[in-house]
Amino acid sequence: MLNAEGRIVTWNTGAERFKGYSADEIIGEHFSRFFSPEDQAAGVPARALNAAAHEGRFEAEGWRVRKDGSRFWAHAILDAIYGDDGSLKGFAKITRDITEKRRLEQATYESALQLKMLVEGVRDYAIYMLDPRGQITSWNSGAQAIKGYEEQEVLGQHFSLFYTEEDRARDMPTVALESSLRDGKFEAEAQRVRKNGSLFWAHVVIDPIFNQVGEHVGFAKITRDITERKQAEQELRHTQEALLQSQKLQALGELAGGIAHDFNNLMTVMRGSADFLLRQPDLPLEKRNRYLSIMLETSERATSLTSQLLAFARRQPLEPEVIDLSVRLDAVGEMLQRTLGSLYGLKFDLAPGLWPVEIDPAGLEAALLNAVVNARDAMPNGGRITISTANSTREQGDGVLLSIRDTGEGIPPETLQRVFEPFFTTKPTGKGTGLGLSQIHGYAVQSGGSARIESEVGKGTLVELWLPRTHKQRQVDRASARHAGLPPGLRVLLVEDSEHVRYFARQLLEDLGCKVVEASDGQDALLVLQEREFDLVFSDIVMPGRSGLELATQIRLSHAELPVLLASGYSSKQFIPINERKFPILRKPYKLETLAAGINQLIGAPEEA
The missing domain is CATH 3.30.450.20 (PAS domain)
Incomplete structure (x- = not known):
């Protein structure tokens, strides 16, 4: 006091x-x-x-x-x-x-002052801060030099000011901030706009900033002008294009030689068979049919060769459908494994919830088969192939990435740059046309996407197809559904351990007007049957634990009048001898019409005329 x-x-x-x-x-x-x-x-x-x-x-x-x-x-x-x-x-x-x-306050102040001086002194990078909504709260001399705005012109403005009209229409600024928060960092290369309206190529990094108690307080944004690097890359591409132009005659020679060789082989069979049939009019029916079968098979091979050429030339007419790529690939998995044989392991890493794509399914399966066969041929002593899918956002937009990776011999660098050329092959004569990878490339580009390959000798090869996302809804063939004539509101218990196939099957059943309840395995199905009534059970055969056959047998004992339809990608002969078969089996992959026909045949529903 x-x-x-x-x-x-x-x-x-x-x-x-x-x-x-x-x-x-x-x-x-x-x-x-x-x-x-x-x-x-x-x-x-x-x-x-x-x-x-x-x-x-x-x-x-x-x-x-x-x-x-x-x-x-x-x-x-x-x-x-x-x-x-x-x-x-x-x-x-x-x-x-x-x-x-x-x-401590003085030390903090001095440290902040030094950092401010450092950031202010950097002119090669635009370094500035954003608040949580994306509004600019600081501005360094590098940002002014690169983007042309004085500090007082941009403070309080939203950073979308630097984006192109197209990127703003696609809400890319919001996507960048959300990605930064979700993944801890956003990084991209894209075109940005200066104050005078000119465009420049920018390498952008956005990091979220949190305070000491973990609250999100804003973003740190770093932009580097990479226009000169992009111009150098473009000049390199022009040089490479000039080199490719100089190699065009060589490529055309290989193309013409390949076509002539393959079609000469096919025409030799066709001409010889036709000539023999004309000169032997009294040939026994069995031999005549054998020659006609050979001619039919040869014409189909010629059609396939033409189709691959058209795909490479991007002239193949496509019949696109809106599909879930993971669901489609899961359905053809068993076919691919049979193609590979027992020496090769096939692994699927299929992402759920893929964005839909609008592509030609038949072309997709042909491209996938070509990639898998090429991978198999690169592993003469066996190996592993991994097929994966994932959502992928690129500069050109959202899409889905399909990857096929093998553990094979790999491809030398001098060969890698030519693998997408038609009729270019490293395989021995008679072992391949050289159209496999070119068909993959042509299909991807014709579908609005792209294809790329990377490989290292001794470490395997990766082939990637990027396919653009579609916002269209899957079109249902309502006429086919009506023609199927299933009883309205048919109650179906769907039993399938694969999430993708289960989703696909449910869509088909609901398109046919069925009321569907799902079960992931046989034990789960028996529990559901105790609680609800159904008109039909549709089950896969190969499942962990209780198989589809065991489930069907149990249902026969406890629900004698309940029809059971089984499905499998394998031949039914592998499971039940024909003289002992008790349940109908639908082959995978199935579509709406074959599924409807199988159900109609089982429940005895009359089809509409």
Whole structure:
């Protein structure tokens, strides 16, 4: 406590510890002795008393002096005390030693100042901050140099200001911020717009910023102008195109030679068979049919060769459908495994919830088969092939990525750059036409996507097809569904362990007007059958635990009148000898018409004329 003149009248142990004086030494002394000589000379103690007396309180921070002459940074509060008659009786004084706090604040300030100077001094990179909504809160000299805006022009503006009209229409700024929050970082290369309207190529990185308690407070954005690099890449492409142009005659020669060789072989068979049939009019029927079969098979091979040429030339007429790529690939998996044989492992890593694509399914299966066969041929002693799918956003938009990776011998760099050329092959004569990878490339481009390949000798090969996302809905052949003539509201229990195939089968059944309940395995199906009634059970055969055959047999015992239709990608002969077969089996992959026909045949529903 101080009296009205500022002299000390009480002294606690905290004061003694802070300032070094005992009570006997300090009581009666003026409190100004704790102030620095500079503050005393400037009259700071008197102003503090005067302010507290007139305003009731004085609060400040500043240097104070201990008994030993050392200084500390203090936070001081001086409250006036009045008597009942309103006269000033004295002051209550509270002092806190905040020297360490002051030191930390000063260190933080100096560090922030150094960082600010560093960021401000960088001119090759645009470095600035965004708030959580994407509005600009800071701007460095590099940002001004690259984008042309002064700081006062952009502070408070949304960073979409730098995007092209097309990217803003696709809401790419929002996608970038959401990706940064979700993945911890967003990185991309794209065109951006300067203040004068000119475009430049930018490499962009956006990082989310969080405070000490984990709250999201904004984004750090770094942009680098890579226009010169892109121009250099474009010049390199022009040079490569010129080189390819110089190689065109060589490619045309290989193309003509390949076509002539393959078609000469096919025409030799056709001409020889036709000539033999004309010269032998009385040929027994069995031999005549054999020659006709050979001619038919040869014509189909010629058609396939023409189709692959058209696909490479991007002239093959496509019949696109909106499909889920994972579902489609899951359905052809067993066929591909049979094609490979027992020496080769085939693994599927199919992402659920893929974006839909609009492609020709037959062309897709042909491209996939070509890639798998090429992979198999690159692994003469066996190996593993992995087929995977994933959603993929690229500069040209959203799409789906189909990857086929093998553990084979790999392709040398000098060969890799030519693998998409027609009739270019490293296989021995008679072992391949050289159209496999060119068909994949042609199909991808004709579908609006792209194909790429990467390989390293001794480490295998990766083939990727990127197919653009569609926002169209899957078209259902309603006429076929009506023609199927299934009883309306047919209650079907669908049993399938593959999530993708189960989803696909459910869509078909619902398109046929069925009410579908799903079960993921045989045990689950038996539990559902105890609780609900159904008109039909449609089950896969190969499932973990209880197989489809075991499930069908159990249903026959407990629900004797309930029809069961089984499905499998394998031949039914592998499971049940024909003379012992008790349940009809539908071959995978099936479509709406074959599924409807199988159900109709089982339940005996009359088809419409």
